[in-house]
Amino acid sequence: MSQHVFDRLLAEHERDVLRVSRSVTRDAHLAADAAQETFLRLWQRLQSGLSPERPGAWLQRVAVHAALDLRRARARRAETLEPLDEGAPLARAEDAAEHALLGRELSGRYERALATLSEGQRVVFLLKHEGGLTLAQAADALELALPTVKTQFARACLKLARALSDERG
Amino acid sequence: MDHDAFQELLCLRLYGELDAEGDARLDAHLSTCAACRSFALELEGGELARRRPAEPDALPAEWAVRRRALRAHARPPRWIPWLTFAAGLAAGIACAFLLRSPASARPGAAPLQVAELDGQAPFVPRAEPPPPSASRGPLARLGARR
Numbered sequence: 386m387s388q389h390v391f392d393r394l395l396a397e398h399e400r401d402v403l404r405v406s407r408s409v410t411r412d413a414h415l416a417a418d419a420a421q422e423t424f425l426r427l428w429q430r431l432q433s434g435l436s437p438e439r440p441g442a443w444l445q446r447v448a449v450h451a452a453l454d455l456r457r458a459r460a461r462r463a464e465t466l467e468p469l470d471e472g473a474p475l476a477r478a479e480d481a482a483e484h485a486l487l488g489r490e491l492s493g494r495y496e497r498a499l500a501t502l503s504e505g506q507r508v509v510f511l512l513k514h515e516g517g518l519t520l521a522q523a524a525d526a527l528e529l530a531l532p533t534v535k536t537q538f539a540r541a542c543l544k545l546a547r548a549l550s551d552e553r554g
Numbered sequence: 555m556d557h558d559a560f561q562e563l564l565c566l567r568l569y570g571e572l573d574a575e576g577d578a579r580l581d582a583h584l585s586t587c588a589a590c591r592s593f594a595l596e597l598e599g600g601e602l603a604r605r606r607p608a609e610p611d612a613l614p615a616e617w618a619v620r621r622r623a624l625r626a627h628a629r630p631p632r633w634i635p636w637l638t639f640a641a642g643l644a645a646g647i648a649c650a651f652l653l654r655s656p657a658s659a660r661p662g663a664a665p666l667q668v669a670e671l672d673g674q675a676p677f678v679p680r681a682e683p684p685p686p687s688a689s690r691g692p693l694a695r696l697g698a699r700r
Contacts, residue, residue: 387628388628388629391628392625392628395621395624395625399613399617399621400613403613403614403617413614413616414616417614417616417617417620420617420620421620421623421624424624425624425627428624428627428628494601495601495605513569513571514569514602514605519571520569520571535566535571536562538565538566538569538571539562539563539565539566540562542562542565542566542568542569542602543558543561543562543565545602546565546596546597546600546602549600549601549602550596550600
């Protein structure tokens, strides 16, 4: 029985769980790790006879926490390794398209602006902006009060808008 | 409220998260503040508004492998149905054997009544040793023909 429930929930929510995980980890491989961890926990819960009342919200919450754990673990590992040389030439063909260069430049600006945010602001902003959650869903997933999340999001958004505008100007 | 607070409200409006009360306050402020109107235009045409990610149309290829692994994990091993069937069959055979066995073999059954014949000793079958198997076997039959 739980196997059918698991298959159904996996099919219904895998896209959302992956998207939320991706928005927090900002890495496809880590996002898949977080999503896999999330669904394994769902299976364990179903095996013990407990079915989440609101599976979508439950999965989002578990996915966000799994993604945050993986992201923090990666950051800790990165601290112990040599930093990458950002000035090193990228392995690319000489005739790389202008479009790719422009896209990379925009992405670089965006990433630099994101790096100016606090951890809490960044997570809330990414869950909304890239994860597609409403702020109420983000508050639920992070187990925070909605006004707190709204404030963090609005501050993050304003900081980013100004940082992007300054870099352009 | 200062300009920063109203510009934060503009951010919430951009993402559809501003409630009706905040909406009204913001509109009232914008009608009198050129700086915030200018910021609103910049925000709407800016990079954040353009970067709103579209709904992804396909799951990453890596996920297909992981989904298969998850489904396999959630499926009971294939030998379990066979084991259940074999255990049921064994139980059925055991039941049939017990039901068909003589009453004497069953514990608690009534003792076997020996024939009660007046003045006659009860019949006791005489146990005779079986003939040597070799005399009835194929070798013996071959020997008899010779």
